Amino acid sequence: MVIVYESKTGFTKRYAEMLAAKTGLKVFRVKEISKISPDEEIIFLGWMKVGKIQDLDKLRKFNVKAVCGSGTGRTAEPDTETVIARNKIEGMPFFYLRGGCLPLKEIKGMDRIMLSLFVKMLKSRKDKDERTEEAIAIIENGFDGVKEENLADVLEWINAKRAEGCV
Template structure:
């Protein structure tokens, strides 16, 4: 098995590195995809943008067996089923990992524009809604939700998968 990841600001890369260390498998940035043999099983990790796992579409022709999406929500939004549907991975294992984000003032380009618009739209209704309030706070001030314990379900799945491959 090999880990391939897409990470814009480093939070997803942190999870990918932790997994690589714990499982003893190689890790490759999706930008260096030619390094990944087509026959290798891939555990893919990508940051999420409006429910889409970034970089996953580049993996066509590779054997992606499980996908992790990292986002800032407490859980996959709007739901795990919807995220699987949007990313066309209904037949694969999916794990949501809470990542993080840098403060809005540090962002640049389209990401900053998109998130500023999101904050502006949310602020109006956020006063009475705790979840929305939290989402706005996280975007404006930044947040790091990367924790080793969040990887427990992925590690369990990967260890099982790797031992079944060895016994084939």
């Protein structure tokens, strides 16, 4: 088994490298996919944009066994079931990893425009709950939620597969 990841601002990359260090599995970026045999089992990590796990579609013909999505919410947004359906990964282990984001002013291009509109929409809400206030602060000021302990479920899954002699 190998680790493949896609990361735009580096948070998912940190998780991929942490996972590689803890398991000894090799780690590749999606652009290096040609180095991997189509039979090789893959655990994929990708950052999420509007609930879509980026670049997962580039691995459809590969042997992906589990998927991790990294986002800024406390839990997968809008919710785990929607993320699974939107990414067509029904029946596959899915792990949500809380990543992080750069302050809005450091984000460029279309991503910045999308996030600016999103913050505007959140700010316009009349009754802002704690999670809405948190989301606004995270996008405007940046946030780093990468923690080794967030990989616990993924490591458990890898170890269980190893115990079965599959990895």
